[in-house]
Amino acid sequence: GQNIDQPTEMTATEGAIVQINCTYQTSGFNGLFWYQQHAGEAPTFLSYNVLDGLEEKGRFSSFLSRSKGYSYLLLKELQMKDSASYLCAVRSTGFQKLVFGTGTRLLVSP
Amino acid sequence: ETGVTQTPRHLVMGMTNKKSLKCEQHLGHNAMYWYKQSAKKPLELMFVYSLEERVENNSVPSRFSPECPNSSHLFLHLHTLQPEDSALYLCASSHVRGAEGEQYFGPGTRLTVT
Secondary structure, three states: OOEEEOOOEEEEEOOOOEEEEEEEEOOOOOOEEEEEEOOOOOOEEEEEEOOOEEEEEOOEEEEEEOOOOEEEEEEOOOOHHHOEEEEEEEEOOOOOOEEEOOOEEEEEEO | OOOEEEEOOEEEEOOOOEEEEEEEEOOOOOEEEEEEEOOOOOOEEEEEEEOOEEEEEOOOOOOEEEEEEEOOEEEEEEEOOOHHHOEEEEEEEEOOOOOOOOOEEOOOEEEEEO
16 A cells, blocks of 8 residues: 655744654655645645655755655755645656655744 | 646535536646645545546546646536535646656645535
8 A cells, every 4th residue: 555654743943954754655666755835825846856865955955765765854944934734745656646645734933 | 827727716516516627737748637635634646647648547436527638728527526525626737757757736726515
């Protein structure tokens, strides 16, 4: 079966660093995606990992370990606007089918 | 218009009504998707169209009927829905075989079935 686990909710303070973990068990693996979704809005693409290691994009970084079925999204220098849900998704087979986790709701406080 | 657009943004319908959701992508992509997002549940993939052919139908009830007339447009026809079908319906598009193939989402249609 397909299973993707993320914490339901996290809180952090403005200016801090937060790490959102994602573990997965899927029948195949062809890439892992992170999306950000503000309340009432569309998910927007943040990052993509297909090989082990760290991918950095400005304040956001994403890490993947395929052998452990594990990824994390690291957000640095948190801003109030980073309050949103963060969705982990695995492309298990082919190029089109994504399996999503339930998302982690991040609340950034002053 | 840029990106992926969806209309209507909000829809209230009775169980006996027939309505359609529309999605249009302006990104030159060749794959389009319908997802259902319910509270406290993961995004659920409903249908995938790749190069205008349906390649995925994720055990969706027949009261949902997709249509993809060309690579830029996608419809979801709704009839005799149930209250549990109330959810946010998201459309997305991507390249079929892009390097990353990330999906770009529209703003969604918030559907309420009464």
